[in-house]
Amino acid sequence: MNETTLVDRIICAAARAWQTDGEVLATGIGIVPRLAASLCMSTLNRDLMMTDSEAWLVSEPVPVGPRAAQAVKRETWMGFSRIFENVWGGKRHAMVGPTQIDRYGQANISMVGGDYRQPKVQMLGVRGFPGNSISHANSFFVPQHSRKVFVEGEVDMVASIGYNPQRLPRGYSFDDIDIRSVITNLCVMDFGGPNRQLRLRALHPGVSVKDVQDATGFPVHVPDDVAETPPPSAQELEALAHLDPRNLRAAALGA
Numbered sequence: 034m035n036e037t038t039l040v041d042r043i044i045c046a047a048a049r050a051w052q053t054d055g056e057v058l059a060t061g062i063g064i065v066p067r068l069a070a071s072l073c074m075s076t077l078n079r080d081l082m083m084t085d086s087e088a089w090l091v092s093e094p095v096p097v098g099p100r101a102a103q104a105v106k107r108e109t110w111m112g113f114s115r116i117f118e119n120v121w122g123g124k125r126h127a128m129v130g131p132t133q134i135d136r137y138g139q140a141n142i143s144m145v146g147g148d149y150r151q152p153k154v155q156m157l158g159v160r161g162f163p164g165n166s167i168s169h170a171n172s173f174f175v176p177q178h179s180r181k182v183f184v185e186g187e188v189d190m191v192a193s194i195g196y197n198p199q200r201l202p203r204g205y206s207f208d209d210i211d212i213r214s215v216i217t218n219l220c221v222m223d224f225g226g227p228n229r230q231l232r233l234r235a236l237h238p239g240v241s242v243k244d245v246q247d248a249t250g251f252p253v254h255v256p257d258d259v260a261e262t263p264p265p266s267a268q269e270l271e272a273l274a275h276l277d278p279r280n281l282r283a284a285a286l287g288a
Contacts, residue, residue, distance in 0.1 A: 038264075039218070040065065040282050041273060042237060045265045046221050048073040050172045050214040051126055056080040057170075058116070058125040064097060065216075065285045066128035066174050068276055071095075075272045082119075084111050098279045119169075126170040126213065132156060133181075133188040134173060136231065136251040138195035138212045138224050140166075141188035149190060159192040166193035167202070170211040176286045178217035178248045183231075185250035196229035218286050220245050221262055226254030235262045 047069035051059050059074065059081050061067035071094030074081040085091050085105050092106040119125045131140035142162060146153030165171065171193070175182050191200065196207050207229055215222040215231070219240045226232035232254040233245060242255055265273070273282070 039237065040285050041265045041270065042262055043216060043218065043286075044069050044072060044273065044282065045269050046235065046262050047128065047172070047174060047214070047216045048077060048269075050128060050216070051081055052077045054078060054081065054126055054170075056082060056124075058082045058084075058119040060125060060127040062127065062129045063174065063285075064277075064282055065176070066130070066172075067097065068273065068282055069128065069174075069216075071276045072269060072272055075276070076268060084116075088112050094276060096276050096278060097281055098277070120165060121168050123169045125165075125168075126172070127165060128172040128174055128214075128216075129162075130174050130176070131182070131188075131192075133184050134175070134215070135184050135186065135188045135195070137187070137197035137200075138210075138229070138231070139188050139191045139197055139200070140173065140193040140195070141190045143190040143192050145189050152189075159190070162193040166195075167205075167209070170213050172212070172214040173216070175215070175217040178219040178245070180248060180250040183249040183251065196224060219248060222253070230254045232256065233259055235260045237262045 044065055047065060051070060051073040059070035061070040070083060074083055074094050083091055083094055085095050088111060089107040090109050090111040092108045095105055131142055132145065133141040140162065142157050143159050144152035144155050194210055196210060212224050219237060220233055221235040222231055222233055224231055236259055238261060246253055
């Protein structure tokens with residue numbers, strides 16, 4: 034399978050993360066999550082809301098790439114105040130790309146290695162992860178599934194909430210935490226295993242259960258029946274060609 038075929042399959046699998054959400058604000062950080070949200074809005078969930086990444090809610094997804102020749106169909110103003118109403122009201126579902134994820138679903142985009150006051154690698158800081166993760170649904174996209182991402186112990190900096198009983202805020206339960214889907218270049222997973230264990234849902238073609246477990250720093254729950262990630266339909270491929278006319282997604286998985 035070539036990279037373009039694989040990334041199309043991954044985008045289609047990621048699009049299903051929003052399929053049953055109804056009218057919520059979809060935010061995809063990075064080209065694969067953004068295309069996945071756009072594809073879902075175009076084909077699976079017409080009620081899904083997206084912005085033009087500036088200040089407007091749009092009637093249909095904006096294709097990626099230069100906008101000079103694009104006619105953006107703006108529907109209504111969607112400034113920061115209205116964005117935060119959706120965030121704090123739980124009417125948003127974001128797909129993000131953490132640098133590290135642990136067995137609890139805690140994610141890190143802040144720093145790696147060493148002490149927090151003097152890390153080996155300084156990254157973005159926690160940004161909006163703390164507030165977003167306790168307010169609305171989140172999914173993860175990982176372009177290169179490895180033990181560097183799915184770490185053996187706890188993440189080096191807990192930037193977002195997960196299913197760690199030792200870190201639950203006062204008054205919170207696991208039912209208040211909503212980590213939906215975990216999409217990687219190897220498989221589709223969620224945290225629906227026993228005691229919120231990371232669970233394998235589907236394997237991409239040519240990938241084995243052993244491949245996934247070897248690339249994960251902690252045990253993955255494997256159900257008796259693990260499906261193969263389905264290929265894109267003709268409708269999905271047509272939609273992706275419109276949403277990504279320059280085929281920017283072809284390089285999204287990296288090396």
